[in-house]
């Protein structure tokens with residue numbers, strides 16, 4: 256690849272990059288030649304855009320059709336007070352130009368849709384997923400898979416954040432390997448309902464910017480098949496293994512053949528990530544450390560057939576009448592067969608002010624460990 260030269264002003268601007276041996280002038284020229292598409296300029300997209308622009312990514316594309324709202328400013332640091340009520344893209348362009356005039360900022364004042372996703376994403380080298388709803392997240396994932404582009408994924412919920420790189424063309428899993436089907440509307444509370452501490456998207460969005468820069472410059476190792484989980488309350492970073500699912504309808508069986516499919520065509524509900532959840536393997540580790548409150552929301556006949564030791568049966572349909580039985584104070588872990596009913600149970604419990612955590616994949620995943 257013919258890399259563009261750096262001008263004297265750029266050599267001065269990027270001096271601290273140029274003195275990193277792994278990056279150096281060649282890496283900086285790669286950044287200048289590269290393009291990144293940010294899906295959303297909100298909580299995650301803000302810090303990612305700021306750092307990618309400052310780092311000298313040559314072309315940054317922004318997709319957003321939203322206006323700046325006062326309630327955004329607590330975390331969406333790309334936008335400022337004087338831009339309330341105006342398009343986010345306009346404030347983003349102003350801010351990014353101020354940070355680095357060498358960067359070409361392209362704006363796409365729309366939503367990513369099944370009709371435009373392939374064309375838009377095909378124009379960029381790396382995608383940073385900072386969207387706030389499941390259909391767009393599936394769409395970003397699917398289009399990146401079909402186009403062979405890496406997708407830097409980030410998600411946040413209150414005090415917890417997750418980050419990874421999905422890149423099936425590099426042998427890694429895709430988002431559907433983690434979440435095979437679209438959660439039902441309301442399975443995960445929205446940012447507006449659940450709240451989010453403003454610094455959290457700053458941390459996760461910055462991690463996404465770092466991974467985009469690593470992918471572009473080829474330094475380090477991208478977290479393929481590894482989901483980084485940040486728990487702000489307990490100040491811990493953990494890495495979960497995220498295996499490629501051979502039966503994944505997108506990157507495994509190949510059942511899905513187009514970015515226009517049932518998940519991506521679903522109406523967008525403003526929800527973030529599968530809220531407050533842990534993997535079956537993490538549940539096993541927690542159980543090994545000591546007793547915890549684990550509620551099985553399946554039917555009694557399912558519980559009688561096989562149950563996780565120590566779990567307590569409260570079928571989902573009886574849950575609203577039995578909230579009083581649930582001890583308060585410590586987090587409640589909730590499981591079902593595959594994680595869908597328990598997601599609804601977590602939602603019901605959260606609405607009662609009970610901190611609840613869903614076990615992803617349910618007892619099926621637990622028994623398969």
Ligand SMILES: [Zn+2]
Pocket residue numbers: 428429430431432433500503504505506507
């Ligand atoms: Zn997959």
